[in-house]
Amino acid sequence: MSGRKLRSGELENQVLEVLWAAGEPMTPGAVHEVVAADRALAYTTVMTILTRLWEKDELTRRKDGRAYAYEPVVGRDQRVAQRMRAVLGAAEDHTLALNAFADSLPDEQRAALRKALGSRGPQR
Structure with a gap:
């Protein structure tokens, strides 16, 4: 587990990398599972990053059950x-x-x- 705290931009890049690698829309829980695999990271932090990227029009989202599934707008x-x-x-x-x-x-x-x-x- 990494002891270094990541800046918001670094987390945004990691979240985008996870979404690009998946090649399909992902829920916050699925993104969190991948991003938090090697460090302690709160689910709410991943949710915040996804929401920020969506607000900046870098992600689209659609309802997936009770959550949203997110996907990058560009490659x-x-x-x-x-x-x-x-x-x-x-x-x-x-x-x-x-x-x-x-x-x-x-x-x-x-x-x-x-x-x-x-x-x-x-x-x-």
Whole structure:
């Protein structure tokens, strides 16, 4: 069992990872069972995280008996892209931030980025 207390964002990421791995809607009890398998974590904490993610439109939910079953709105890669856009939006100079990001990448990732951008063609 881990002695380190997780921040809310870390718990959100863990909950999303559980939901992505499941590939189907899960109730809070089922999510709690997985997330709390290796640490003491209250059911209400998992419920709070699910509710917050739903309120932020990152999850959908539907009735499943007396509870709700939750499912991610977007996949893992789409969420990462959203977070990258949010971070870029916080930069004062987008070009400078993008160049610094590209310069920080290993050669293989930089080549993949160049290829992805090249496949998009010119933007209008």
